[in-house]
Amino acid sequence: MRLLVWVVTVAGCGRIGFDDSLATRTDATSADAPAVDAAIDAAIDAPTFTVAIESAQHHLGDTAGGTPSTPEGIVLMRSFDVPVLCSSAILELYFVPPWGPNVAQPPVVQVNGTALGSVIPFFQNCGGDCDDFSGGDVHVTLQATAALVLGQNSFRIACGVPGDDIFIRDVSLSCVP
Numbered sequence: 275m276r277l278l279v280w281v282v283t284v285a286g287c288g289r290i291g292f293d294d295s296l297a298t299r300t301d302a303t304s305a306d307a308p309a310v311d312a313a314i315d316a317a318i319d320a321p322t323f324t325v326a327i328e329s330a331q332h333h334l335g336d337t338a339g340g341t342p343s344t345p346e347g348i349v350l351m352r353s354f355d356v357p358v359l360c361s362s363a364i365l366e367l368y369f370v371p372p373w374g375p376n377v378a379q380p381p382v383v384q385v386n387g388t389a390l391g392s393v394i395p396f397f398q399n400c401g402g403d404c405d406d407f408s409g410g411d412v413h414v415t416l417q418a419t420a421a422l423v424l425g426q427n428s429f430r431i432a433c434g435v436p437g438d439d440i441f442i443r444d445v446s447l448s449c450v451p
């Protein structure tokens with residue numbers, strides 16, 4: 275299966291063409307080669323798909339203002355189902371104005387309890403807070419492949435400090451089978 279995993283990974287990183295010379299690989303027996311070939315073909319043909327986790331806009335923090343005006347606490351959690359294994363998975367969400375995350379203690383995004391990468395690099399012109407939305411809503415994409423499991427998964431975002439007000443919408447997972 276090692277070869278299969280390698281080929282799937284390469285296919286997910288840009289869908290380069292399958293090299294027929296791999297058919298001469300030596301670690302697959304003649305008996306299992308057809309099954310391996312079929313699995314590789316299926317993986318290459320499988321389209322990237324998106325799992326919607328939460329589409330509504332939410333306000334986390336402790337200060338009234340923005341939309342929605344009333345903060346709902348400092349943690350948002352959702353369950354979502356991933357029906358197939360993902361060779362590559364990206365967690366996506368959008369930050370919207372008027373207030374962005376605190377730089378020193380930014381919000382933490384988790385999948386199944388595993389913290390993903392920082393959201394701060396997606397912002398520009400940060401002071402103490404990243405409040406510059408002059409380029410529009412900030413689209414954050416975080417690598418989530420290693421944290422993901424087949425079936426039910428959990429998403430969690432929590433303010434780094436209670437006083438840090440943030441607004442997010444359209445949380446989703448992009449999966450390459």
Ligand SMILES: [Ca+2]
Nearest residue numbers: 336337437439
């Ligand atoms: Ca606040």
